[in-house]
Amino acid sequence: MSTLLITHPSFVDHDTGFGHPERPDRMRAIDRVLGHELFSPLKRQQAPLRDDVEEQIVRVHPKSHLERIRSVSQSFTTNTYAHVDGDTVMSKGTWEAALRSVGGGLDAVDAVMTDKVDNAFCQVRPPGHHAEKERAMGFCFFSNTAIAAHYARARFGAERLAVIDFDVHHGNGTQDVFWSDKDMFYGSTHQMPLFPGTGALSETGVGNIWNAPLKEGDDGAIFREAYTQRILDPLMNFAPDLVIVSAGFDAHKHDPLGGLRLVEADFMWATTKLVEIATKTANGRIVSMLEGGYNLEALAKSVGVHVRTLMAAAS
Numbered sequence: 644m645s646t647l648l649i650t651h652p653s654f655v656d657h658d659t660g661f662g663h664p665e666r667p668d669r670m671r672a673i674d675r676v677l678g679h680e681l682f683s684p685l686k687r688q689q690a691p692l693r694d695d696v697e698e699q700i701v702r703v704h705p706k707s708h709l710e711r712i713r714s715v716s717q718s719f720t721t722n723t724y725a726h727v728d729g730d731t732v733m734s735k736g737t738w739e740a741a742l743r744s745v746g747g748g749l750d751a752v753d754a755v756m757t758d759k760v761d762n763a764f765c766q767v768r769p770p771g772h773h774a775e776k777e778r779a780m781g782f783c784f785f786s787n788t789a790i791a792a793h794y795a796r797a798r799f800g801a802e803r804l805a806v807i808d809f810d811v812h813h814g815n816g817t818q819d820v821f822w823s824d825k826d827m828f829y830g831s832t833h834q835m836p837l838f839p840g841t842g843a844l845s846e847t848g849v850g851n852i853w854n855a856p857l858k859e860g861d862d863g864a865i866f867r868e869a870y871t872q873r874i875l876d877p878l879m880n881f882a883p884d885l886v887i888v889s890a891g892f893d894a895h896k897h898d899p900l901g902g903l904r905l906v907e908a909d910f911m912w913a914t915t916k917l918v919e920i921a922t923k924t925a926n927g928r929i930v931s932m933l934e935g936g937y938n939l940e941a942l943a944k945s946v947g948v949h950v951r952t953l954m955a956a957a958s
């Protein structure tokens with residue numbers, strides 16, 4: 644079988660303004676790497692504007708949140724921006740990109756749950772893991788991975804869903820959505836203290852939230868130990884039906900927003916370990932969705948090793 648890559652040209656139209664780290668060039672840098680012939684076996688699909696996308700969003704966010712983002716999106720003329728929080732910027736292209744970003748995750752769930760592919764990577768923006776139920780924040784509007792998890796439950800009857808998040812920032816939004824749902828597992832390695840300030844060991848939900856805070860300067864060896872004990876062992880016990888990944892690459896040592904010291908080999912290792920568990924409990928089903936990563940070269944190379952690891956698992 645194969646690995647599916649989902650993306651769309653409209654993701655570069657989400658204009659966040661001069662100097663913003665979450666910028667369209669992130670997509671172009673990844674395109675250059677994934678355009679290499681090594682990636683020619685990928686199945687490729689465009690992230691859709693699905694008829695049911697709003698229905699799926701409101702499984703996770705109240706309708707008032709969706710309507711608030713929609714109403715800001717309808718206020719634009721050309722080349723104007725609106726800040727929905729200190730660093731979360733909307734422009735004319737944001738609404739379509741945000742809906743296609745969610746839609747990419749939904750199509751990826753369809754593909755893996757119907758065994759059309761083994762696993763999928765969604766090269767999408769805006770990212771999602773900081774979007775709480777009732778508010779956009781941290782460059783995020785909708786909780787892409789949590790919406791994908793709820794869709795997998797509602798549409799396919801998946802019983803145990805896991806989101807594993809190795810972005811350098813804690814996914815406060817995913818945690819917020821999953822907080823009291825024992826059949827939704829959230830596991831995160833992240834730097835602390837750092838934005839958004841959540842992610843302490845003591846935040847455990849109903850025993851379904853597994854945080855592994857790391858400190859500035861921690862390297863791959865410390866990451867691997869924390870990831871094994873705090874994320875992988877509990878995840879194996881949980882036995883997910885589907886593994887969803889919040890794949891942020893800003894824990895890379897060259898990233899300007901984070902202070903961890905991971906390298907490409909660490910992302911390959913982390914992906915391999917998720918593949919091993921998914922193979923044992925979820926028939927190999929993995930849906931990975933891009934979150935952060937702001938050094939373009941480090942981002943593109945790290946996405947490259949992540950996707951190649953998914954491809955190796957599928958071959």
Ligand SMILES: [Zn+2]
Nearest residue numbers: 810812893935
């Ligand atoms: Zn991040």
